[in-house]
Amino acid sequence: MNARQAALEIVSNVLQNESYLNLECKRVLSGRWSVEDKRFIMALANTTIENLFRIDHVLKQFITVRRVHTVIMNILRLGACQLLFFESVPVSAAVNESVKLAEKSGKKQLKGFVNAVLRNLSKSFGKIHYPDRDGDPAEYFHVFYSYPKWLCKKYIKEYGEEQAEQMMSYTGDRSLTCIRLNRLKAGPAIAAGYLSGLYCEDAYYIKGMEAPEQMPEFREGLITIQGEASQAAVCAAGIKREDKVLDACAAPGGKSAYAACFALNGKIVSQELHEHRKVLIEKTFARLGVESAEVCLGDAAVFKPEWKEAFDVVLADVPCSALGLLYRKPDIRLFKKETDISELVRIQRAILDTCANYVRPGGVLLYSTCTIDWAENEENVRNFLERHPEFSEDNLAPYLPGELKERADGGMLQLFPHIDSIDGFFMARLKKS
Numbered sequence: 001m002n003a004r005q006a007a008l009e010i011v012s013n014v015l016q017n018e019s020y021l022n023l024e025c026k027r028v029l030s031g032r033w034s035v036e037d038k039r040f041i042m043a044l045a046n047t048t049i050e051n052l053f054r055i056d057h058v059l060k061q062f063i064t065v066r067r068v069h070t071v072i073m074n075i076l077r078l079g080a081c082q083l084l085f086f087e088s089v090p091v092s093a094a095v096n097e098s099v100k101l102a103e104k105s106g107k108k109q110l111k112g113f114v115n116a117v118l119r120n121l122s123k124s125f126g127k128i129h130y131p132d133r134d135g136d137p138a139e140y141f142h143v144f145y146s147y148p149k150w151l152c153k154k155y156i157k158e159y160g161e162e163q164a165e166q167m168m169s170y171t172g173d174r175s176l177t178c179i180r181l182n183r184l185k186a187g188p189a190i191a192a193g194y195l196s197g198l199y200c201e202d203a204y205y206i207k208g209m210e211a212p213e214q215m216p217e218f219r220e221g222l223i224t225i226q227g228e229a230s231q232a233a234v235c236a237a238g239i240k241r242e243d244k245v246l247d248a249c250a251a252p253g254g255k256s257a258y259a260a261c262f263a264l265n266g267k268i269v270s271q272e273l274h275e276h277r278k279v280l281i282e283k284t285f286a287r288l289g290v291e292s293a294e295v296c297l298g299d300a301a302v303f304k305p306e307w308k309e310a311f312d313v314v315l316a317d318v319p320c321s322a323l324g325l326l327y328r329k330p331d332i333r334l335f336k337k338e339t340d341i342s343e344l345v346r347i348q349r350a351i352l353d354t355c356a357n358y359v360r361p362g363g364v365l366l367y368s369t370c371t372i373d374w375a376e377n378e379e380n381v382r383n384f385l386e387r388h389p390e391f392s393e394d395n396l397a398p399y400l401p402g403e404l405k406e407r408a409d410g411g412m413l414q415l416f417p418h419i420d421s422i423d424g425f426f427m428a429r430l431k432k433s
């Protein structure tokens with residue numbers, strides 16, 4: 001298999017099976033590849049997925065037949081991606097290698113078609129037509145930034161055109177990976193060569209990190225991969241040394257493991273709905289040396305009488321639409337549907353209602369999501385507070401790290417990648433009287 005075949009396999013699996021792009025890359029790249037090949041495969045697969053709607057829009061202008069075989073369409077997508085976004089790849093290589101890919105994929109009879117479409121595209125860069133930015137901004141953003149049309153409309157309606165464009169054009173620095181120093185095992189000396197975090201004390205950035213499992217610091221649990229927004233959500237809970245903490249939706253265990261660094265003489269109970277994801281928590285805890293935690297299988301929406309008012313802090317880091325991660329996980333954009341949101345809101349409200357029972361009087365319920373969606377965030381919290389007068393918003397600022405203090409709005413905080421340069425996250429600190 002050569003590098004372009006590997007990229008084709010990744011892209012095809014993501015599109016056909018809705019597999020996660022990062023997991024597909026990891027799987028395919030676990031073979032023996034040179035560093036250059038690895039970088040090219042990752043860049044080609046990522047750029048194709050990230051710009052899929054735009055690439056398809058461009059290709060449509062050069063495809064004259066009504067239906068194109070799926071494999072050939074994916075080969076054309078990779079070829080067009082190289083022509084449009086890879087200055088370092090000569091046109092002849094982009095076209096000829098795509099033609100060879102068609103042959104290697106058992107579609108020898110379609111070599112001429114692939115050649116014609118890509119050659120025509122390569123001669124017509126100046127003539128490519130894009131939607132009118134002023135006439136139909138949602139369609140323009142959909143094509144140009146490759147975001148689902150419903151989301152473009154939603155963001156324009158909620159934030160206005162200018163801010164919506166900033167949200168969708170933001171990509172962050174993909175060469176940087178945010179890690180958390182695991183205080184259970186390591187001191188700051190470990191992080192001497194890393195870049196400091198923007199806000200959180202334990203956050204650092206590593207440039208060009210490809211496979212964390214190959215780093216001894218990661219394998220030994222001295223560091224773990226965790227974004228600053230997720231770290232900030234744990235800080236926002238204000239966990240104390242003796243606290244008993246429930247993480248109601250815990251896999252893969254990132255927040256629970258950080259909570260254990262605060263509740264040093266306390267206890268963490270980590271619950272997860274899915275067995276295969278519960279295993280991820282156990283792995284995280286074993287690697288990071290979290291011993292004060294109990295992992296259990298359960299549905300956070302179903303009341304467990306034995307947990308009634310048993311916890312000082314309850315983390316409800318609920319399943320959500322993950323819109324705050326779209327800037328760095330482009331595959332999520334392709335499959336998100338607007339209709340998913342109402343079902344998520346129903347589940348989130350059920351989880352919040354159940355978790356409310358587990359907080360002791362005077363304790364804290366920390367609600368968080370990795371999304372930028374009013375209904376899943378502020379509206380859910382307002383709805384919860386109306387139905388639960390025993391809870392009130394508790395000022396977040398004293399608990400937030402660094403300059404994030406200034407971003408809090410009472411007991412709530414909505415983070416945006418294009419404003420805060422970290423994941424789009426929401427958190428609300430709710431105190432029980």
Ligand SMILES: C[S@@+](CC[C@H](N)C(=O)[O-])C[C@H]1O[C@@H](n2cnc3c(N)ncnc32)[C@H](O)[C@@H]1O
Nearest residue numbers: 249250251252253254255272273299300317319
């Ligand atoms: C946002 S993720 C949690 C991330 C985790 N807190 C961390 O920081 O590593 C949400 C998790 O909730 C789980 N989940 C979904 N529905 C659930 C439910 N009803 N009860 C418990 N867990 C649930 C999902 O499988 C997923 O692992």
